[in-house]
Amino acid sequence: MAWTYDPTTHRYRDGERELTERQMLALRNAIADGMTAESASLAQRLIDGALSLVEWAKAFAKLIRAGVGAGFLLGRGGRATADAAAKAALADLVNTQLAYAKAFAADVGLRLGDGTATVEGVAARSALYAGASVQAFDQGRSLDWGVRLPFYPSDGDTACGGNCRCAWEIADFEDRIEATWHTEGDSRVCDDCRSRGNRYGPGSPFVQSKVSA
């Protein structure tokens, strides 16, 4: 058996088994954690001199493409269901991050030049890019559900930046789609995440009406 995506229920299923919301989020976070670990190892190899700046920048860009792509497609329902709109949205997300990464690489180059580059410094800044895969998951998912959400986890508009692992829980009703913001109850949660949770948390979800002309 293999996991396939059901676009009606917005769930992955394999025979009788269905991925739960929690399992989807665990996969989303595993992709981000994988990016963090891999980018830390790249930072180490850069500072050790095993990678040149150009090699590091290429490997980091490749990691961004892979991680953001994996997060987005997980949310959107897999490669098989991705249409032209999905592919364009994914390309936008990747290109935005690659532009940031280019500036990051230029800064790393300066720091290598003046001797202030450290493994910790490069790894910490790299880790923020893992959030791009989280944001991509939620953007892919909202595209799949046909809901426009006011903001996304790890969208960079919260103090925690790319470290955000909060989540939208989406529910489909006959006349509306509801989305509830859940703040992840860990040390990553910042005041901005909390205020999102106060606004659109359990009991006061974001509501998008389906009624149209």
Ligand SMILES: [Zn+2]
């Ligand atoms: Zn958050």
